[in-house]
Amino acid sequence: MFHLRQIRLSCFVPLLAVLAGVAGAQTEVSERVIVRTAKPYKKLVAAIQARGGVVTNQYRYVDAIAATILRASLSAIGSAPAVASVEKDLGIRVPTTVDLSGLGPLGAAAQAEVAADSVRTLTASEIAGATPAAYSVNNTLMAVEPLHNAGLQGQGIIVAVIDSGIRPGFPHINDTVIGGEDLSAMGAGTRISATTDMGRSCPA
């Protein structure tokens, strides 16, 4: 019995220590938030910093700032006179598959459609050998051909694509990508060349 009691005690002591650690950590938990507040942001930024928060973005074209704020000081920041609202900064996940199961008979029909399809893109050599006699479906439906015949093909125009970056050398967009920026890794403003792999296999 004595030995058993000793074992129990030796189990309890570290458990208590762990519980105390968790309780201590909870007061330090931070939340990523977007705070809606009118400009200028100076006072509110100072208030957030004074409470141990970090302001990560001060937006120019919308009245808002992004910050990481200690959970304990959220209510104090939220009730500051300049603050209109505090919302959680959402982590938006890219869906890998579309869930159709909740759609009942509609979903079953759609699943069958997916199963029947074998969409694949042609390889570079196949593209080189393909000579499409007709124009593409999207341009036909939009009646773009007269514009193209008039020499209007989007020269000098740049399309910004906010997504997961670009895989260099992807045949469909070769010579089309002029580069970009990796905001997920290094923030806005650092130009990346068109030949740099931004790290994801799916082209934007």
Add this chain to the structure above:
Amino acid sequence: MIASHAWLLFSNTSTFVKAISTYAPEAAQPYSEGLTLVPLFGAAPSAKIYALRVLGTSNIGWKSKIMEAMERVIELRKLYDSGDSQNGLNIRVCNMSIGGATLASGLDPQDQLVDAMLAHDIVPVISASNAGPATLTVGSPASANGALAVGAASLAHN
């Protein structure tokens, strides 16, 4: 499919192929083994793409980061318009195939940044989301007043 070009192979039984055969029959070309070739040329094949990566390695994009990218797009265009061709870019269209649920259509900060883009002469083309058909399934920032929101015509291929 604005600035790129691709040749896609679809099964002949595909709804997409059926739709093309109905509305633009000259665009669908028979390939081999029950497959149909659909050449997709961009509407603006000479346009260029500037990629702003906001989705990290785990495929999560923070809303605050997406907002930062949207502001950057406006900033690059403003620099171009001010004559700074070294740092600016002639961005006329912004594509966002990204979004999340919202209960504040038009009032969400992302939605308001879409309106700011339009005010700076940039056409925001944004996916409506993969959900639906049901109420409240159009995500933000497609829910913005100024968004050119793009939805799917087929449940399977949204």
